[in-house]
Amino acid sequence: VIVFDLKCAGGHVFEAWFGSSGDYEGQRAGGLLSCPICGDGAVEKAVMAPNVAAKGNSRSAVTPAEAKAMLAALARAQAKVLEGSQWVGTAFADKARAMHLGDEPTAPIHGQTSLAEAKALADEGVPIAPLPLPVTPAETQN
Numbered sequence: 001v002i003v004f005d006l007k008c009a010g011g012h013v014f015e016a017w018f019g020s021s022g023d024y025e026g027q028r029a030g031g032l033l034s035c036p037i038c039g040d041g042a043v044e045k046a047v048m049a050p051n052v053a054a055k056g057n058s059r060s061a062v063t064p065a066e067a068k069a070m071l072a073a074l075a076r077a078q079a080k081v082l083e084g085s086q087w088v089g090t091a092f093a094d095k096a097r098a099m100h101l102g103d104e105p106t107a108p109i110h111g112q113t114s115l116a117e118a119k120a121l122a123d124e125g126v127p128i129a130p131l132p133l134p135v136t137p138a139e140t141q142n
């Protein structure tokens with residue numbers, strides 16, 4: 001007897017027992033298999049996700065304190081990069097494009113933009129880079 005984990009088109013995973021691998025193929029081909037939960041006939045073998053989480057301490061885990069220190073170091077590094085860079089908020093895409101086209105003098109700026117807009121800028125050859133950490137808008141300081 002072989003036990004298969006099967007999955008229907010609706011995403012239900014269930015166990016099914018067969019006399020042999022051929023039984024499974026035959027029943028499947030004959031449309032005899034169906035999901036016991038929703039009755040869906042579009043059933044196939046479920047792909048088992050590999051067990052990623054290692055048991056025990058075989059993998060070195062980052063402690064919350066270490067994670068916090070790493071984040072702080074990253075924040076310091078980013079603050080250094082942004083020194084002298086102007087926050088332009090949502091005008092980022094327009095400004096970056098204008099500078100790239102020579103309509104505005106080139107200056108270091110950072111701001112926010114949508115993923116689609118960032119992709120469009122990159123496609124146009126505008127040199128932009130994502131920041132590792134979200135930046136708190138400095139507009140309130142003006």
Ligand SMILES: [Zn+2]
Nearest residue numbers: 008012035038
């Ligand atoms: Zn189902």
